[in-house]
Amino acid sequence: MTDLRFIEVAKTFDIMERITSRTQLTLALVSLIKKTPPEVIDKLVYLIQGKLGPEWKDIPELGVGEKLLIKAIALAYKVPEERVNSLYKKIGDLGSVAERLAAEYKAKAKKASLAAFFGEEEKPLTLSRVYQTLIRVAYAQGENSRDIKLRLIAGLLSDAEPLEARYIVRFIEGRLRVGIGDATVLDALAIVYGGGIHAREIVERAYNLRADLGFIAKTLAEKGLEALKNLTPTVGIPVRPMLAERGRDPAEILRKVGGRALVEYKYDGERGQIHKDGDKVVIFSRRLEDITRMYPDVVEMVRKHVKANTAILEGEIVAINPDTLELLPFQVLMQRKRKYDIHRIMKEVPVAVFLFDMIYRDGNDLTQKPLPVRRENLTQSIDPSDTFQLAKHIYTSSPEELWNFFLEAIENGAEGVMVKAIHEGSIYRAGVRGWLWVKLKKDYKSEMIDTVDLVVVGAFYGRGKRGGLLSSLLMAAYNPETDTFRTVCKVATGFTDEELLRMQDMLKPHIIPHKHPRVDSKMQPDVWIEPYFVAEILGAELTLSPMHTCCLGRVRPGVGISIRFPRFIRWRPDKRPEDATTEDELYEMYTRQLRKVEEAA
Numbered sequence: 042m043t044d045l046r047f048i049e050v051a052k053t054f055d056i057m058e059r060i061t062s063r064t065q066l067t068l069a070l071v072s073l074i075k076k077t078p079p080e081v082i083d084k085l086v087y088l089i090q091g092k093l094g095p096e097w098k099d100i101p102e103l104g105v106g107e108k109l110l111i112k113a114i115a116l117a118y119k120v121p122e123e124r125v126n127s128l129y130k131k132i133g134d135l136g137s138v139a140e141r142l143a144a145e146y147k148a149k150a151k152k153a154s155l156a157a158f159f160g161e162e163e164k165p166l167t168l169s170r171v172y173q174t175l176i177r178v179a180y181a182q183g184e185n186s187r188d189i190k191l192r193l194i195a196g197l198l199s200d201a202e203p204l205e206a207r208y209i210v211r212f213i214e215g216r217l218r219v220g221i222g223d224a225t226v227l228d229a230l231a232i233v234y235g236g237g238i239h240a241r242e243i244v245e246r247a248y249n250l251r252a253d254l255g256f257i258a259k260t261l262a263e264k265g266l267e268a269l270k271n272l273t274p275t276v277g278i279p280v281r282p283m284l285a286e287r288g289r290d291p292a293e294i295l296r297k298v299g300g301r302a303l304v305e306y307k308y309d310g311e312r313g314q315i316h317k318d319g320d321k322v323v324i325f326s327r328r329l330e331d332i333t334r335m336y337p338d339v340v341e342m343v344r345k346h347v348k349a350n351t352a353i354l355e356g357e358i359v360a361i362n363p364d365t366l367e368l369l370p371f372q373v374l375m376q377r378k379r380k381y382d383i384h385r386i387m388k389e390v391p392v393a394v395f396l397f398d399m400i401y402r403d404g405n406d407l408t409q410k411p412l413p414v415r416r417e418n419l420t421q422s423i424d425p426s427d428t429f430q431l432a433k434h435i436y437t438s439s440p441e442e443l444w445n446f447f448l449e450a451i452e453n454g455a456e457g458v459m460v461k462a463i464h465e466g467s468i469y470r471a472g473v474r475g476w477l478w479v480k481l482k483k484d485y486k487s488e489m490i491d492t493v494d495l496v497v498v499g500a501f502y503g504r505g506k507r508g509g510l511l512s513s514l515l516m517a518a519y520n521p522e523t524d525t526f527r528t529v530c531k532v533a534t535g536f537t538d539e540e541l542l543r544m545q546d547m548l549k550p551h552i553i554p555h556k557h558p559r560v561d562s563k564m565q566p567d568v569w570i571e572p573y574f575v576a577e578i579l580g581a582e583l584t585l586s587p588m589h590t591c592c593l594g595r596v597r598p599g600v601g602i603s604i605r606f607p608r609f610i611r612w613r614p615d616k617r618p619e620d621a622t623t624e625d626e627l628y629e630m631y632t633r634q635l636r637k638v639e640e641a642a
Contacts, residue, residue: 043078047166050085051204057219059555063525066220066558070229077168079262083255084172086226091217093176095253096330097279101179105190105213110135113191114210117198118142136211143203166201171209178213216550218571220558222619224524226254234261247272249281249472250408252329273406276318276351279325280400280408281472285459287491287626288479289633291440291447297476298462301438303412304446306455307480308395308432309371310359311615315394317343317352324358328617335377338387339394342429349422353401356394357432363391366427368454393428397459400469412467412477436463447481457482474521474623491630493518493604493622494613496526497574498557499566500548503533511548512541515566516578516607518591519621526572527561527590527624529602530580535609547574561590575613575621580604583631592628602631 053073060066070089077085087094094100105113111129115122120142128138174197181189194213198206211217227248231240247269248257260268274280288294295302312327313336322340324333333340339358347354360369376390377383399419400407407415425431435446447458461467462477470477482491495516503512513533517526536544551571556562559572585596586603593601 044167045077047171051208054208054219063558074233082262083259086255086258099331113194116195118146136207139210140203140207143206235266252279274401276316279329284474285478285480291443294460294479299464303461305432305434305459306450307457307459308357308359309456310357313358315354346424346429349402355398356396361393395432397432408469492577492579496572496618496621498560501567520624525561529591530604530607532607572618575616577610581606
């Protein structure tokens with residue numbers, strides 16, 4: 042098998058780390074992909090994503106803490122752990138520590154390779170060897186696993202060039218920091234293998250149907266663009282979920298979706314994509330993580346109530362009061378996140394499943410079918426019960442009926458309603474946000490009608506009793522057209538003292554030395570944070586600001602949209618940065634607010 046020297050990967054990562062332009066980032070990635078043999082392109086893509094495979098494959102975590110990594114570095118370069126710790130305190134980055142020690146080690150007298158002593162293959166390192174060694178580290182479990190991990194990592198590092206060592210250590214830490222998002226990878230793949238950026242739409246659709254970017258890259262590299270055009274959903278491999286816009290005025294929303302719509306409760310639970318193949322049931326979260334172990338009761342419901350032999354369904358899993366079937370808040374459901382005693386928690390926090398879509402049934406791809414056809418398939422495929430049923434819904438073309446149904450949903454414990462187009466073009470647009478689905482959520486006691494989900498891109502140190510703590514966050518909205526995050530506000534209120542302390546450890550691994558290439562910001566925070574964390578934010582109102590880049594120039598030249606008096610509500614670990622509130626949504630919210638003020642005047 043042809044392979045790629047890992048030094049080529051490390052050199053490109055080094056270049057990427059210093060790039061602040063997404064265009065230049067894409068060009069660097071294109072250059073690296075062109076050097077990569079098709080046989081190993083999937084491994085390269087996974088490493089760029091900072092993982093060993095897609096989330097849904099449930100590959101074990103590397104299980105290498107800071108102390109073990111320090112031991113491995115010391116063993117690889119034959120120095121005391123105290124020296125590693127001393128350099129770490131001075132430099133603040135274990136990857137750079139490993140790079141420096143590797144350079145010293147290589148410069149010394151020619152000594153026998155530690156890798157050879159442990160029976161590893163000789164250098165130079167290849168992409169495959171690095172990837173396979175990391176896989177072995179991840180799967181080292183049970184007795185003596187710590188020693189096995191230590192020796193595998195030390196063997197890899199001892200054969201690594203200094204620059205390679207930097208990125209091997211950072212990958213193990215989960216701090217690769219090369220600034221690449223999936224959208225940039227898709228662009229680069231389209232350019233290299235699809236003949237140009239025009240092929241991006243085909244590549245992205247394939248990725249949305251098969252949420253495995255490594256698989257998509259390898260299929261494209263080995264079989265070409267035509268092979269991607271023929272991809273359909275596969276039971277057991279998650280489909281990236283369809284997303285919704287948000288609206289406020291019932292009449293306007295109905296116009297947007299074509300006049301008549303299906304309106305469903307928007308439940309305050311966890312969105313689950315349920316895959317059934319005979320008796321085998323797998324449940325994926327909206328982030329495409331396998332959450333089956335959290336819901337053994339849901340697995341049994343699916344086996345009992347879904348008549349289709351193979352199926353992919355979507356629904357909301359909601360905590361309920363078993364005596365009254367009353368809906369309970371999302372925070373109650375999150376007790377299911379515990380790794381242990383799940384059967385005890387299952388009894389303490391029972392759930393119901395409210396289904397709203399079906400995208401695959403007994404060999405038939407339904408993603409290209411309009412919503413009424415998908416709903417008909419869904420209805421035919423289940424035997425409903427009190428705790429496993431269709432989401433409560435109506436069909437309407439009346440703004441008044443929609444509004445009354447919305448108020449009923451709120452009264453019954455839902456967040457609001459989802460308004461869905463039912464015309465011929467109402468296909469399932471995997472991974473895409475559009476006006477086929479529109480969410481109408483409840484009012485809050487604030488001038489700002491709704492909360493928004495924003496991404497942390499920077500942080501500021503506090504003063505006084507918060508001195509030395511990162512206590513104010515620079516928040517951004519997402520622009521899917523440019524795959525960038527544009528700043529909206531600074532958030533410093535709403536955090537408890539405990540949350541502030543937890544936040545320090547949470548943010549630390551994601552601090553980067555310069556502005557992330559996917560971030561568009563006029564402000565200069567004390568530290569830059571890679572776009573990773575999503576938080577729910579509520580404010581007094583949306584306003585114009587010359588300091589922020591969200592919707593810059595769309596309302597007035599030189600100013601963007603900001604949030605006045607923003608307040609932290611909660612973290613949203615169920616959302617990826619790309620699932621955050623978009624620029625267009627904030628623009629719509631601002632213009633609605635403006636109209637309301639003008640009408641009142």
